[in-house]
Amino acid sequence: MRFRVAGSSQDVIRVLERIEYVARALNIEVNGTSIVLTVKRGFLSRGVEMVPITYAIVYRGSEVLITFFVAMDRKPVLRARVGGVGDTVVIETTCLGEKPVCREIEKLLQSIAKMRYANTESDVQPTHRFSINDKYTAIIDGLAEVALITLYLRYPLLDRYVVRLEDVKDIDEFLERLYRVYSPKAREIIACIEAENWRLILAIDFNMKTYTPSFIENSTRVVGLQAIEKLRSKHDDRAILTIFAMKS
Structure with missing residues (x-):
């Protein structure tokens, strides 16, 4: 899958580098270092599964490679390349695992790409003073x-x-x-x-x-x-x- 969204690729990565921003802005549950996605199984099935996902970010010059894993077995399920052309974010994904899980991760990436990093900054306020x-x-x-x-x-x-x-x-x-x-x-x-x-x-x-x-x-x-x-x-x-x- 390949999609373009008006915005900054740097902002996408800055959001992903802070897992609590992802959770807060998109109302997604966090379990330790995993984000928990709701995955529907099949078009006619009413079955829903909660799948914990982790990811690793690798920087390669102006391009960034993100690998998503199912947290329970650490098997890669999707890889995404994030780059930018001018004021446009370009994200290319390759599904390596179950398609329903890949679809939910792709939806997540699209939502993050449409976010504005400045807004996520103001949404997260420290509540504990060390x-x-x-x-x-x-x-x-x-x-x-x-x-x-x-x-x-x-x-x-x-x-x-x-x-x-x-x-x-x-x-x-x-x-x-x-x-x-x-x-x-x-x-x-x-x-x-x-x-x-x-x-x-x-x-x-x-x-x-x-x-x-x-x-x-x-x-x-x-x-x-x-x-x-x-x-x-x-x-x-x-x-x-x-x-x-x-x-x-």
Whole structure:
């Protein structure tokens, strides 16, 4: 399927990068890191199934490839290429799984393409205020010099994907997004934002609404509010966000 909609391909991707925007704007249920689609089986059948869907975004120059999966078995069900020509969004989809599921994902993409990103920004307001404390200082100290692979060995992985750096610099909004998506899965998490030459680690307690930040760049490390200021001073386009569940 191929369709064009007046708008910006960048706005489509910015909406998809924030799963709660998709849910809020289109009134879709979210289950952890999955969006739940209502799929009708057959033209005459009255059967309806709730199908949890996840997706991965890969950036290839001016084009973006999005692969959608059925969350239960992680099998790819649809791939979409999102590009732009002037003020027009061009989306091409390839169905890899069940056609009823593909149709619902295509409807979702069409709805997102018609949205305006600025409106979704104003629709989502933080409801939880997090504060910095030193609760996890010992844990953060132990992670300061280790490679990311060590975190994979120590903590269960919840998620890993690419983010726009501008979308994580507002730390209050970023923590609120993490709360909405991951608090149903874990009471405490470690969030690692990593670029080529630096890394920000956040140890977060969702119940107490507190977090301990640490910023590492080359041989320099700062903690607390200084760590957040260092993040805000960076000008990278994108970074890798990795989320781990913290073992109690």
